Amino acid sequence: MIEIIETGPFNTVQDLGRPGYRDIGVSSSGAMDPLAVRIGNSLVGNDEGLAVLEIQTFPIRLRFDQRTVFAVSGTDGSPLLDGVELLSWCAYSAEAGQVLELRQPPKLARAYVCVAGGLDVPSVMGSRSTSLRGGFGGHAGRPLEKGDRIAIGEGADMLSVPASGLAAVEPTAALADFVPQSDDGALLIRALPAGEHGLFAEDGMAFWGQTWRISSRSDRTGYRLSGDPIMPMESVEMRSHGVVPGVIQVPPGGEPIVQMSDANTAGGYPKIAGVIECDLWRLGQARIGSRIRFVRSTHAEARAVEQAVAQYVEVVRATSQMVKRALKAMA
Template sequence: MITILETSALNTVQDLGRPGYRNLGVGTSGVMDPIALRAGNILLGNQDDDACIELQTYPFVLRFDTAGSFAVTGIDAEIELDGRAILPWMVETAAAGQVLRVGPPRQGARGYICIAGGIDVPAVLGSRSTQLRGGFGGLDGRPLEAGDTLRSGGIALDVAGYGALPPTVALDTATDRDDARLIHLRAMPATDYTLFTPEAQERLWHVHWRITPQSNRVGYRLSGEPLTLRHKVELRSYGVVAGIVQVPPAGEPIVQLADANTVGGYPRIATVIEADLWHLAQARIGTRIQFHECSFEQGVAAMQPVNAYLDDLRMMAAHYRSSAHRRAGGRTGAKSGDKA
């Protein structure tokens, strides 16, 4: 069990989401940065889809009521366990009664507290993700509050002190080397691309769009010189997924994200590829974005380095745990897998 001692708005329980129900009007939800969740679960030996706590606002403080291993991923921040500084992207083990504090990020926007065995809340439509707009999933369909208790896996691993190289380092980062407030995103022209004027098409790829405060898990609203249509159009509603870039009448794009609407009717000018969506999850308000045109084939191929990163991490974590168990067995005669 863990108890929430301090939290601000919009911190929730999330997993990889609930696909397959958009035809019923139920969005996918799930973490904004799936790579961060997958990495944390790999480090802890969890199932790929085990639930975590997604942090959007800080500081966040919880108490381990029972011993448990954990990792904080997604961000670089000041993290303390009973006042002792610990590193992000590393496996640590807390004793019963110890307090974990996650401060505001130095880099990144959304942090993920992954706990060995996952967060155990009731599954709704096959997922433990919180759907705030629908008021279901997670903990009673709402953000976490001080005083809340969550049932966790309660697993204290007998191996700790190992971690992952953050994907911003391990993968080719989208952040501009000369300007940390500019990120580059690959996108494919979408169904309604040709409805926009040639000038608007050109502008899409060359303007530095800025993430506005009117942004959230549903979508990021971008500011910049408006994109104009060749002529006014009325479109039938269509299915919406994360990554679609819609252009409402004002002409400033909206990038749909984890809590995207299930249907929409604004013209679709582009779609951000899946391999780059996690960069948006870690982009703060005010960050500037530049889109770069790519093909469908390039978008599919862009997932290969991501999958390779996770596969390498999975092999590393398994090897580390196996080696540590062999060393412990040689010293003490303990059987591999014995808990400390």
């Protein structure tokens, strides 16, 4: 059991989401940084899709009521266990009564607390993710509150889960050859032209050529971008169409909206581009006020990045499984 002893708003239970229900108006939800969930779960010996805590407002403190193997992923900061600084992206063993504290990361937006066995909350439509807009899933369909107690899954064999010291190279370093960098500190996000790209002047250069800023009106549903408005060359009447995370729409005001994890299931705004799936985790770690530029990508590049990410995840998973087998053999 985990007890929440201090928290901020909008911290929730998430997993990799609930796909397959958009046709009935249910968004997929799930972690804003799914790669951090996959790696964190692998470090503690879980299947990669088990439920975790997604932390986006800090500080948060939680108490373990039982011996627990855990890892904090996603963050570029250092968690504290009973005041002792630990490494992120590394598995540790906590004893009953110990307190884990996460402070505001230096640069990134979110952190994930992954525990061996996963978080034992009810599965709704095949997922334990919190849908804040729907008020279901996760822990009572709402953000975490002080005093909440969340059960840990019983599937973890504590004799065969990776113990303290199993760590992963964090993704931006491990995937450095596949992560574009800018000279001015702006976050470069790769995207593909979408259905209504041709409606915008000069092949959309006003979109691709400028630096956007993530507005304070952004949330898990979508990132609203501030910058010089972009307008279609002609007014068109559009029917509502299906929308998924990563789609970039342009409302009448001309400032784009990037659909994120709690993306709307349908909408009628023109679609100028779509973020490639393997860059969504990077965008999910961008803070309010961050500067971003979109880089026009190709399907071939998107596939290459996807293969690199899959190989990285597999190396971490395979290492964790090897450690589990060795621990079982020694038990």
